Amino acid sequence: MTTVLDVQRFKDEGRRFAMLTAYDFLSARILDEAGIPILLVGDSLGMVVLGHPTTLPVTMEDMLHHAKAVSRGARQALLVGDMPFMSYQASVEQAITSAGRFVQEAGMHAVKLEGGGRVIEITRRLTEIGIPVMGHVGLTPQFVHQMGGFKVQGKTDAQAAHILADARGLEQAGAFSIVLEGVPSKLASAITHALRIPTIGIGAGPATDGQVLVLHDMLGLTSGKAPKFVKRYANLAEEIARAATAYADDVRDGKFPGPEHEYSANGSAPTKDREEVRYGG
Ligand code: KIV
Numbered sequence: 627m628t629t630v631l632d633v634q635r636f637k638d639e640g641r642r643f644a645m646l647t648a649y650d651f652l653s654a655r656i657l658d659e660a661g662i663p664i665l666l667v668g669d670s671l672g673m674v675v676l677g678h679p680t681t682l683p684v685t686m687e688d689m690l691h692h693a694k695a696v697s698r699g700a701r702q703a704l705l706v707g708d709m710p711f712m713s714y715q716a717s718v719e720q721a722i723t724s725a726g727r728f729v730q731e732a733g734m735h736a737v738k739l740e741g742g743g744r745v746i747e748i749t750r751r752l753t754e755i756g757i758p759v760m761g762h763v764g765l766t767p768q769f770v771h772q773m774g775g776f777k778v779q780g781k782t783d784a785q786a787a788h789i790l791a792d793a794r795g796l797e798q799a800g801a802f803s804i805v806l807e808g809v810p811s812k813l814a815s816a817i818t819h820a821l822r823i824p825t826i827g828i829g830a831g832p833a834t835d836g837q838v839l840v841l842h843d844m845l846g847l848t849s850g851k852a853p854k855f856v857k858r859y860a861n862l863a864e865e866i867a868r869a870a871t872a873y874a875d876d877v878r879d880g881k882f883p884g885p886e887h888e889y890s891a892n893g894s895a896p897t898k899d900r901e902e903v904r905y906g907g
Pocket residue numbers: 647666667668669670671708805807828838839840
């Protein structure tokens with residue numbers, strides 16, 4: 627199983643690594659079996675799974691529901707639960723309670739928190755009680771209203787220095803890694819070289835130690851033009867639409883179900899077939 631020590635070793639040995647988001651049992655199982663070392667149950671699920679315009683409406687209950695499904699599907703990956711808006715901002719005690727729920731109720735191995743500043747103290751306390759923390763600086767979607775939209779951060783020298791200081795503070799507080807989102811490549815490179823712990827980039831160029839993408843973006847499940855930093859490795863939205871249309875056409879034309887899909891009196895039990903499909907039995 628991948629641990630936070632392995633993630634540090636990746637950086638120490640110069641091995642670049644991938645992280646992906648996962649939100650359910652099946653995708654977690656597929657990604658885990660494909661050897662993705664870190665699965666993030668991201669609060670991006672609010673946008674790509676639940677259809678909200680931002681991540682702000684996502685609750686702890688939403689996150690736990692999905693995190694539990696992911697931990698049922700994954701065996702090898704390091705599982706990181708993303709602390710949703712207002713699950714840690716009120717106090718250190720609130721953060722400890724929320725992070726504890728991710729570990730105790732949902733089987734997560736670590737949590738991720740957005741921001742620097744007061745989050746640095748929260749990171750210290752969580753690390754002290756044995757809950758590994760992944761930091762997240764730069765474009766932090768929970769600050770969307772303060773940033774005036776989902777905008778690249780750290781373009782000015784002052785902003786860049788602030789982000790670097792936050793990243794250093796998180797490292798000193800015990801974070802085991804830091805997501806750098808939506809920052810210029812030059813800044814991501816400077817932070818990556820300045821830190822001992824690994825950086826994981828998204829929209830932060832090629833210099834970070836690891837990369838993360840939102841699963842639905844890289845699979846081509848999200849609609850519209852992909853953001854510049856996304857590479858689409860598949861076009862599953864088109865594939866799903868094609869399959870659904872073919873199925874509907876077959877039903878309309880009386881081609882499905884065919885004789886090969888019918889159960890005979892002495893055939894295998896439907897329940898057993900279903901279990902094999904779901905659990906790969
Ligand atoms: O919620 C999420 O998916 C994230 C990643 C984009 C890092 O925070």
